[in-house]
Amino acid sequence: xxxxxxxxxxGPEVLTVEEIPDPVVGPKDVLVEITASGLNFIDVYFxxxxxxxxxxxxxxxEGAGVVVxxxxxxxxxxxxxxVAYVGILGSYAKRSIVPESRLVKVPKKxxxxxxxAMMVQGITAQYLxxxxxxxxxGDVCLVHAAAGGVGLLLCQxxxxxxxxxxxxxxxEEKAKLAKDAGCDHVILYSKADFVPEVKQITKGIxxxxxxxxxxxxxxxxxxxCLKPRGMMVLFGQASGVVPPMDLGILNxxxxxxxxxxxxxxxxxxxxxxxxxxxxxxxxxxxxxxNVHISREFSFEQISEAHKMLEGRKTTGKVLIIP
Numbered sequence: 001x002x003x004x005x006x007x008x009x010x011g012p013e014v015l016t017v018e019e020i021p022d023p024v025v026g027p028k029d030v031l032v033e034i035t036a037s038g039l040n041f042i043d044v045y046f047x048x049x050x051x052x053x054x055x056x057x058x059x060x061x062e063g064a065g066v067v068v069x070x071x072x073x074x075x076x077x078x079x080x081x082x083v084a085y086v087g088i089l090g091s092y093a094k095r096s097i098v099p100e101s102r103l104v105k106v107p108k109k110x111x112x113x114x115x116x117a118m119m120v121q122g123i124t125a126q127y128l129x130x131x132x133x134x135x136x137x138g139d140v141c142l143v144h145a146a147a148g149g150v151g152l153l154l155c156q157x158x159x160x161x162x163x164x165x166x167x168x169x170x171x172e173e174k175a176k177l178a179k180d181a182g183c184d185h186v187i188l189y190s191k192a193d194f195v196p197e198v199k200q201i202t203k204g205i206x207x208x209x210x211x212x213x214x215x216x217x218x219x220x221x222x223x224x225c226l227k228p229r230g231m232m233v234l235f236g237q238a239s240g241v242v243p244p245m246d247l248g249i250l251n252x253x254x255x256x257x258x259x260x261x262x263x264x265x266x267x268x269x270x271x272x273x274x275x276x277x278x279x280x281x282x283x284x285x286x287x288x289x290n291v292h293i294s295r296e297f298s299f300e301q302i303s304e305a306h307k308m309l310e311g312r313k314t315t316g317k318v319l320i321i322p
Contacts, residue, residue, distance in 0.1 A: 002322065004092035004302050007056040009049030012303040012310075020058070023090075023097040030077050030098050031069035036116035037091035038062040039297070039305055039318040040149075041213075041238055046089070047306070050241075053089065060091030060320070064106060064116035074100045082106040084277070086119040087264060092302070094322045101270040104277040109285060117317040118153075118291050120263070122280035123273075124235065125153035127266040129161060130279075132259060133209040133231050137162030140202060142194075142210045142225050144218050145238065146183055147174035149292075149317045154211055155181040156289050166201055168194050168218075170312065177292070177315055194218075198225040206254075209233060216240035228254035235261055238312065292316030 003020045025031045037060045045051045046059055064084035067077050077083065083103045090096045106115040128150075129135045141158050145151045146167025158165045159182035167183040169175050175186045187197045198207060206227035212218055213236030222232055234242065250256040267273040283289035294316040297305040308314050 001094040002299055003058045003090075003094065004060070004299055004320075005056050005058050006047055009047060009055070012047075012306040014047065015059070015302050015306065017299045017302070020093075022095060025069050025071050025097060027071040027073040028100050029071045030067055030074055030083070030100055030103055032063065032065045032083060032085070032096050032098055032103075033068045034063045034091055034093060034096055034322050035065040035112040036063065036296075037093075037320040037322075038116050038120055039309055039320055040120045041236055041309065042120070043092075044306060044310060045237075058090045058093050060093065060096075061089060062086040062116060062119040063091030063096060064112045064119070065096075066112075068095070071100070076100055077103060077105070082108065082112055082115070084112075084115040084119050086123060086273075086277075087267065092299070092320060102273065104274050107281055107285060110281060113293065113296075113319060114284070114291050115281075116319060117149075117293050118280055118284065119277065121149040121153055121317060122289075122291070123267065123276045124150050124263060125157050126276050126280050127263070128211055128233060128235060128261070129154065129157045131266060132233055132235075132261050133211075135161040135163045135209070139163040139208045140205075141165055142198060142207045142222065143167045143183070144210070144212045144214045144222070145169070145312075146178035146181070146186065147315045148213065148312075149314075150213055150235070152177065152181045152292050152316055153289065155183050157283070158182070160283070160288055166198055166207065174315060181290075189218075193221075195221050195224045202227075206230060211235065213237075214239045215242050223249065223253050223256060226254065226256055229256065230254070231257040231259065233259055233261065238310075293319060295319070296321050
């Protein structure tokens with residue numbers, strides 16, 4: 001079968017399309033025929049070696065498709081079920097082996113491509129707003145990269161929970177997407193310093209929480225946007241790794257909180273994984289959450305897809321189609 005592999009870490013050029021043997025189904029495994037795989041920054045972190053993994057390997061951290069075979073001990077799934085998953089490497093392939101405990105069933109009314117598009121980013125937006133910093137009515141949040149895959153979902157969920165949303169974007173096109181997703185105020189950081197803009201919008205008070213998937217380029221200034229005892233939620237590093245900091249800064253800027261959440265800590269059990277995915281599916285089915293798929297790339301276009309993601313030239317979700 002076809003798969004996208006890396007044999008060494010590096011730039012997009014290390015991604016290769018290869019023929020590899022079909023995976024073998026273990027007793028508690030499910031074999032999934034992949035309809036679509038989501039493109040995520042974690043794929044870049046694996047490719048670059050920021051997150052070390054054994055090599056060679058097949059990349060891809062989320063996918064959706066149809067069950068084509070099950071292990072003899074599998075109880076929750078059967079052949080032809082629509083399923084999706086996250087957190088298991090190997091979705092950049094025609095077929096992938098997934099442990100039963102890491103799979104979720106996809107409601108028939110949700111297209112598989114849409115399901116693939118909402119696993120990493122949908123669950124991330126869910127746990128950030130429901131668990132990391134549980135938003136409530138009246139809270140004010142700052143969302144960086146508000147037109148990105150997670151950003152668009154964060155804006156919608158925050159509005160659903162009754163919060164006020166300030167978003168930062170780089171272009172007018174992205175500003176419109178953020179507005180359509182529910183942003184009350186959109187700041188073009190390419191034209192204005194977002195710190196004074198946030199202070200003006202909040203009348204000098206600051207925001208309750210910053211959701212930041214950008215990292216190095218925005219982290220330090222984001223601390224200045226928080227109100228006393230506000231929380232800085234750093235969930236990604238699209239612009240680079242945040243350098244070490246003096247924790248005394250948190251005291252001086254108002255007894256601030258900083259957290260660096262990762263998805264694995266929020267989907268440790270099968271029950272938690274399925275509950276979070278289920279809530280995202282439910283929001284979509286009720287029309288409360290719109291999943292924006294901006295581009296689809298073939299296996300042969302994988303290097304181009306990674307370059308566009310790293311260059312922050314994408315909006316919403318990008319899919320890789322076998």
